[in-house]
Amino acid sequence: MRRGLRSVLTCGLVLAGCNEHRFGFFPGTESDGDTFDPSTESETAGPTLSPTTLSPTTVSPTTVSPTTVQPTITSDTETTITSDPTITATVTTEGPNECGSIVLPATVPIHQVDSLQAKGDDFSLSCGGVGGTDLEVVWTAPVTGRFQFDTMGSSFDSLIAVLDGVCFGNELACDDDGGGSLTSKVEVDLVVGQTVTLVIDSFGQSSADVVYNITQVPVVDECPDTVFDPFVPLTIDGQTAGATNVRGGSCNGFESPEIEAQWTAPFDGVFVFEVIDADFDPVLYLLDGSCQGSEMACNDDSNGLLPATAVFLLGGQPVIVVVDGVGGQAGKFVLSIHEG
Template sequence: MLAGCGPGLSEGREGFGTAAGDEVGESGSESETETETETESETETETETETETETETETETETETETETETETETETGPSCTVDVELGDAASLEWFDTIEATPSEYTLECGGFGSEKTFGWTAPAAGEYRIETFGATLDVVLGLLGDCEGPELACNEDIGPWTLDARLIRNFAAGESAVFVVDSLFPGTEGEFGLRVSTSDCPEQVLSGPLPIQVNGSTVGASDEYGSQSICGGTDTGDHAYAFTAPEAGTYTFDTIGSSYETSLWAFEGLCGTDIIDCNHGFDGPTSFLSLELGAGETVTVAVDGWFGAEGDYTLNVRKLEEVPASCPEQVLPSVVPLDVDGTTVGAANDFSDECGGEIAGDRSYRYTAPEAGTYSFSTVGSGFDTTLSLGSSCGDAAPLCNDDIDWFTTDSRLVVDLGAGESIILVVDGHTPTPGPFELHVETISCANESAPSTTSWTLEGSTSAGFDKVGSPCGGDAAPDWVVEWTAPESGTFRISTVGSSYDTALHARVGGCNGSVMACNDDGTGSGAGGVGFASLIEVQAVAGQSVFIAVDGKGSDAGDFVLSLERACDPLAPDCPRGETCGRDGDTFVCQPGPPLSEGEACGGLFCGASCGLCEPGAVCVSGLDHPACGVSCCDRSCDLDAPDCGPGEVCTPALGGVEAAPWHGDVGFCL
């Protein structure tokens, strides 16, 4: 262990310092006789003094030169500072220690705000070394410094998401010294840890040459270089690491198709880095898969590992996804409807993938041109494997629509889209897993809407989604549930409230304009407050429509839920500009306002319960029902003068305050306030 900083004096040089002048003086005029003249004495004394002074100067210069040489030598051979523990120069070692809650001296780039322990170490030979903590009882950060004063060369906070330990892998030159800092992530924490230094075999191989690349190996008896306690496994399991540099920018895939055991795959930044980019286990049974977006010349390290102790023979495949597959489309379909096509993905190339799957499965691509305008259904019902289906405008564009399973109980796929006469699309039949098989592709036209609602401002319909299928999907649930679409034409412009209060299952509800694939106007899974009738599984939306506009309302289900539904529509209103029919008043109903029949109440009168939901009373025009939670002077609730938060017109000393406090109101009701 180093005891201090800086060089000491060389042996035999003690005393060469500020007393040198006194020593010179003592060897001067005492040797001269008293009869010598004063001039001769002064001359000899000055001569001797100058001679000794020159000698002393040369000696001091030599001393300083030797001292600087010693300092340079110490700087080259190790850190010229004090560390807590000097580990020496062993290529393989383990050290057990404790971090106590003492003041922090280091804060590393990747964290470490608590106390720490520092270790000095020198590489005995050139090569790659792994420095890591193990068995830590506190969350540690591991830093690598060139010296106690820096610079910081590397830092790691966690090996994986579920571990407290850290790891660094780095190349060292023979005789190169470094300081390891084991820091606690959080201040005031204490605990034990082990520190291990060992040589590393990373990378096992550098992957190069034309793509695709395939390598075979075995993890039986391999050392555990990269495994950690995480969702991807790898703890106490041998692994092999491969370095790969992207020859050009693009999407590269890595998989273990053909391996004999349950693998896991890791991707790390740089050459044998420790920062995890991604990991995967169980993509399809024992197969693991990673897809990485890499820049030209970017290097990653991919480790083939095992799922919690699994080991065996593996195959690692690397390929680049082409932006425009040369074989697309493989076939042009007849421009007729209905149309049935039989095919197989056995022996097909893997040219496509999308967010629904297909990353490691063969696929078939088709061009289809709609013979007439309409709503088209494309499905793989009756196929012999787990399909995915995607649809795009051209081979080089990302598919805007895709589907894996029609519902949770089938592996068939279906897409519904509106097409114009003569409009062409690219269809891709792909696989969710690597297993290929025969498929059936069906093309047919369907009606987007299952039924039409009355073109009135208030109506109620009842039905069931159990016999339907997923035609339109939903941005707030219903991706795997059958739906029922109702087309309604607005008889006048205004805001309308649509709900599924009274339905027998967990509904999802949304509205679109422009057909089944048009833009979404509003979407809701579970309505909030008493505005949904107090039924948490019912759905509630508000839409703004103009007279003559067709709105497609889709009753869907949460997840794959289906059942009997009640769908109702009524006219909402704006209390700042009420326009309800004669005999009705714009009254508050939970987080919205609707036209309701009944006599209105005057300003100051009690108008409902504390939360002022479905039981809110009706206030006269120019007033709004306010909960006592927002207006303490009201008591439980009362009608108070309304105001526009965007243009308040309250009296002196009054403040325009939000009237819908505590609820999530529709955007067009966000300006409703009351004068407080």
């Protein structure tokens, strides 16, 4: 039986519900209440947060030793692969068509050669592959970042897809011929510890050798993701899942993706920045003036798992508000800025 696959957008949990933005701060979600306009010093209606175009941020590649993994796969055998002194992957096979039988070590880059010989037709992908021979490989991201999966170097007409989890998750990306010369490639943002299944399919039946690669892709750092209007109080919904991991705070956040917003104090005073709801373990820190500024404050777990910090700011002083996570975690949250 073929396993039909398609992309599914899951939204919700208990926060802002479904939003077209994959990650970032969601405009138009400020809470009702008094606001402060520094030009008039009078109370006005709540501001409308200006929509922004979210751009990916730079991932600093983690230096790891290149590896070529070539497991020997025979029926009802077990092969232990050691590509790194600290990483050992065990490949167990119970027949040529069992999805999940090939498990690669959690490292990058990977250059792998395998074969479609005796493989089955187990998947139909959103970009094609109906009736084609396919190969499935399980891999876990060693760091949070953006990764390229491709079949460059293969000599047959290939398709490639990345599924979330082991074999039966949602399709995260799919491509046919994007790598040139009938090869394919996709790029996917993953968090550390996230397991995916790489499906390599063929255009029609094939017994060809398969060359496939996994590499980490640097992306451009365009921080901040958005700019908040200089009002208080503000309550903004956001999501870090799908963002990249560029920085961390002194109190935590080095393994998780983060998003940033610039906010300017409307007057002299003490201001409280806090995450008041989240479906993951968040971290909150403030940078002075710009994304390259020094850290002004950092907090993790002020109220249970929710962070909060208070700082004194001069009127007109800008800060970068960073919402990050613990141990590779990411998700939805609600951020509040108000007077202390």
